[in-house]
Amino acid sequence: MGVSRRTGEFILAIGVFILRLTSGRLDQSCDPLGLYIASQLPKSLGTAMSKFQFDGEITVYAVCPACHCTYKSSFKPGSTTPIYPDRCTNVPIPDQPACNELLLQKDSPEQPSWPIRKFCFHSFHDFIGHLLSQPDLERQIDVSADHALAASAAPPLDIVSNFLDCNFLSNFECPESTPTACCLFIEHRGEKQLHWSASFDFFNPEGNTLSGTTKSCGILFMACFSLGLDICYKLEYIYVADFISGPKEPSLTALNYYIRPLTNQLLESWVRGVCYSRTAHHNTPQLLQSALVMCICDLPAACKILQLAGHSSHIYCTVCQSRSKQNLGDTNYADWVIRNNDNIQKYAETFCDALTAKEQTSIFMKHGVRWSDLWHLPYWNPSRQLVVDPMHAILEVLIQIHIREVLQLTTVAANAKDMTVTFNYHFRQPQIATDGLLEHELKQVLAIHTLLIAPIIMETPVAERELLDLDDICQRYKTFASLFKKISNKNVRALKFVWADIGGIKPAGKVKMYKKDYVEELIRWVSSSRFSG
Numbered sequence: 001m002g003v004s005r006r007t008g009e010f011i012l013a014i015g016v017f018i019l020r021l022t023s024g025r026l027d028q029s030c031d032p033l034g035l036y037i038a039s040q041l042p043k044s045l046g047t048a049m050s051k052f053q054f055d056g057e058i059t060v061y062a063v064c065p066a067c068h069c070t071y072k073s074s075f076k077p078g079s080t081t082p083i084y085p086d087r088c089t090n091v092p093i094p095d096q097p098a099c100n101e102l103l104l105q106k107d108s109p110e111q112p113s114w115p116i117r118k119f120c121f122h123s124f125h126d127f128i129g130h131l132l133s134q135p136d137l138e139r140q141i142d143v144s145a146d147h148a149l150a151a152s153a154a155p156p157l158d159i160v161s162n163f164l165d166c167n168f169l170s171n172f173e174c175p176e177s178t179p180t181a182c183c184l185f186i187e188h189r190g191e192k193q194l195h196w197s198a199s200f201d202f203f204n205p206e207g208n209t210l211s212g213t214t215k216s217c218g219i220l221f222m223a224c225f226s227l228g229l230d231i232c233y234k235l236e237y238i239y240v241a242d243f244i245s246g247p248k249e250p251s252l253t254a255l256n257y258y259i260r261p262l263t264n265q266l267l268e269s270w271v272r273g274v275c276y277s278r279t280a281h282h283n284t285p286q287l288l289q290s291a292l293v294m295c296i297c298d299l300p301a302a303c304k305i306l307q308l309a310g311h312s313s314h315i316y317c318t319v320c321q322s323r324s325k326q327n328l329g330d331t332n333y334a335d336w337v338i339r340n341n342d343n344i345q346k347y348a349e350t351f352c353d354a355l356t357a358k359e360q361t362s363i364f365m366k367h368g369v370r371w372s373d374l375w376h377l378p379y380w381n382p383s384r385q386l387v388v389d390p391m392h393a394i395l396e397v398l399i400q401i402h403i404r405e406v407l408q409l410t411t412v413a414a415n416a417k418d419m420t421v422t423f424n425y426h427f428r429q430p431q432i433a434t435d436g437l438l439e440h441e442l443k444q445v446l447a448i449h450t451l452l453i454a455p456i457i458m459e460t461p462v463a464e465r466e467l468l469d470l471d472d473i474c475q476r477y478k479t480f481a482s483l484f485k486k487i488s489n490k491n492v493r494a495l496k497f498v499w500a501d502i503g504g505i506k507p508a509g510k511v512k513m514y515k516k517d518y519v520e521e522l523i524r525w526v527s528s529s530r531f532s533g
Contacts, residue, residue, distance in 0.1 A: 008045050016041045056126030059261065062115035064088040066101040068254035070119055070261075081112055092254070095356040119258060120243070124222075124265040125274050127239045128194065128288060135280040137227060137237075141192060144226045148186040148195075163225050168384060169195065169293065175271050175378065185291060191273065194290040195225045198241075199389070201301040202249055218244035220259065220305075225293070255304055256373040263373045266292055270377065292377060294385045298392035306382045307348070307370035315368030319383050323368075326442055329429055341381045348375055424453055428501050435497065444494035451486055452498075452526050483526075487519050495519060 003011070019038045042048040061070040062084040069090035073082030088099040104113035131137050144164060152170035160166055172185040185193055200220045220242035223232045231237060241262045244250065250258065268274070269290040276286050295302065299311040302318065309315040315323045320336040347363060352371035354360040364370055374380050403409045427449045430442050437445065487495070495518035504521055506513060 005045055012045065012048065013043065016043065055122075056130065057123040059121045059123070060115075061119040061121065061261075062103045063117035063119045063257075064090060064099055064101050064103060065117055067092040067099045068250045068257050069099065070257045071103065084113070084115060086113075093357045094354060094360065095358075117245070119245075121261040122240060124239065124241065124262060124290075125269070128274070128290065129276055131224065131227075131237070132192075132276060132279040132286070132288070138280045140228055140231075141194065141226045144228060145186060145193060152184060152186060162229065163195070163293075172291070172293065172379070175289075185289075191287045191289060193226070194288065195293045196222045196239075196290055197225060197294045197296050197387075198222045198292055199296045200305045201297060202244075202304075205246070215247040216249045217246040218242070218249065218255075218258075220262070222292075249304075253307060253370050253372075256307075256371070259305065260373050263376050266290060267376050270379070291379065292374075292385075294387050295374075295382075296387045296389050299388060302386050302388070305372070306374065306386060307372035308382065309364070309368030313368065318386055326430075326432060326439075329446075339383045341383055344369055344382065345375055345380075348372065425502075427498070430497060437493065437497065441491050441494045441497075444490045445497055448487060448490055448494060448498045448522075451483060452522065454483075484519065484523055487522060488515070492518065495522065498522065 001008075016038055019041070042051065059072060060082065061072055063070055067088060067090050069088055069092070071084055071088075073084055075082060084103060086102070086104055088101040088103055090099050091097070092099060103115060105116050106113045131141075147162075148164040148169060151165045156167050156170075157165055163169065169186060170184070174185050174187070185195075198220060199222070200218065202216045202218045204215060205217050206215055219240065222239045222241060224237065224239070225232055227237055242258050244258055269288070273287045273289045276288060278284070279286050295305065297305065299318075302308075303310045306318070308318055314325055316325070316328070317323070317339075319338065321339055322330065322336060344367075347367040347369040348371045351360050351363045351369060354363060360370075374382075430437055430445045432439060432442055492515040495515060496513075499518050499521055502522075502525055504518075504525070507517070507521075510517065
């Protein structure tokens with residue numbers, strides 16, 4: 001009716017009041033049946049809506065405070081009181097005893113026990129039923145299916161603006177249980193196929209502070225691309241699968257306990273499908289299948305949910321076989337080799353089957369893979385189905401660095417009267433094997449490169465074309481003085497490598513060069529390169 005919740009509750013209360021009046025008279029004689037009916041009527045909209053069970057099934061798990069293992073409740077016949085085990089029986093580390101942490105607590109002996117920590121899972125199947133009960137959404141699902149099927153028959157596009165046009169979806173095969181007449185997941189014969197994306201991340205509920213994150217909560221939600229990109233990310237169509245209350249993030253493979261209920265229902269929907277008795281457009285049963293086609297996260301969250309080594313480790317890439325931090329600057333993409341998905345799954349299964357913690361650590365250090373419950377999905381391929389979201393990859397990183405550090409478009413730079421001189425030079429990238437440098441010396445060489453090409457803040461315009469006196473340079477230009485101090489802290493072997501790379505020549509009369517000599521030569525070189533011409 002277009003009224004507010006408060007007005008709606010007022011109308012509901014008036015209706016109950018009128019019914020009570022019609023069931024009684026002033027002489028206190030009344031109709032018992034009428035009063036009984038009036039007492040059963042809800043007194044608030046929240047109570048009224050709960051009678052229709054629109055929220056779907058919610059399963060409450062007891063969570064172990066120590067290892068994060070989850071335990072589903074059970075019920076005695078005819079009882080609504082959930083039953084949980086008293087202690088955790090999980091073995092988080094293979095060669096260690098069971099956790100045995102207390103799971104339940106009670107305020108008094110008379111009251112039933114309840115979990116110390118809870119985890120609520122909203123049924124994935126019920127949420128799909130909610131979507132199919134709306135005529136416009138079911139119509140859009142059918143339109144998207146027809147669009148994807150037509151795109152699979154058309155020539156592949158170099159640039160796509162709709163996920164349904166991607167080659168990945170056109171080659172997405174149906175499960176083995178599907179009749180052979182239907183090879184692709186987008187070929188529907190009366191059934192419905194839904195394509196989903198999952199996003200996961202942790203956040204600080206109390207806001208970010210200078211001292212860092214104190215508490216961390218996690219959320220896993222899914223968007224249905226079959227609804228179309230214009231509405232699939234609207235809040236009313238987002239499926240919130242998991243909410244990890246914190247206050248600390250689950251460590252290592254403990255995150256699997258939270259995503260396991262979702263993967264179980266995704267697997268059921270993929271292998272057998274889910275039959276709905278009716279939908280908004282069909283009064284007959286409809287079979288529906290769902291597939292998780294991509295996982296959209298930033299890299300830290302992606303590595304956690306996929307159980308892969310982090311982006312700061314030596315096995316830093318989730319797509320190709322590039323490894324070792326010394327190759328981070330390698331942009332020769334022609335040599336990049338895509339990771340073999342069968343090998344990744346084999347390493348994950350080997351990690352899961354390991355009998356000792358030492359063996360698990362050895363597998364992870366060698367291959368950068370732990371076991372993730374997403375491997376229960378037969379079609380799962382993290383090297384192709386993981387997508388780094390553009391907000392973190394472009395807006396928060398690349399564009400910010402370009403604007404702040406390259407273009408110097410900051411309030412500090414705008415208010416300063418100093419002039420900035422930029423400079424660039426293609427240094428040779430050092431290699432440990434051929435150049436005889438240690439790993440920490442290699443890092444120092446890269447740091448020296450960064451210092452030499454950093455913007456120079458000038459206090460006055462440059463009138464001279466040659467500034468060869470080092471003391472004069474450091475006195476007149478404050479950045480050179482700071483540069484001198486920073487470079488002086490570097491290792492002499494790293495300084496010598498950079499000096500030789502720029503074609504340094506030993507000054508006349510110098511029998512042996514020391515650390516200070518290399519620093520002075522580098523300062524003279526960068527000053528003459530910036531101020532000459």
